[in-house]
Amino acid sequence: MVIIGLVLGRRLITIWGAVGVTLALIYLLSGYAYALAILAGLSIITAVVVVVAKGQRNKQKKVAKK
Incomplete structure (x- = not known):
């Protein structure tokens, strides 16, 4: 989503992609x-x-x- 948002120039999609990546990192590092x-x-x-x-x-x- 981050890459798609950057390519299309859509800031909202980029922000949601960044939030998704952050949440995935938090889940992976939860231990x-x-x-x-x-x-x-x-x-x-x-x-x-x-x-x-x-x-x-x-x-x-x-x-x-x-």
Whole structure:
């Protein structure tokens, strides 16, 4: 689904594919608690970086318009 979404340019399909891959990894790693903790930590860090980067981009656009 990820590849199909990227090829077709459909963001929703890409996101659902990524969610499916993530859930499959969680299921495969369910016996390894430390791996799940690392995966959760990396996910949180990635989410924070994306939100901060998006906020910085919007802030720069507002400054450029003035």
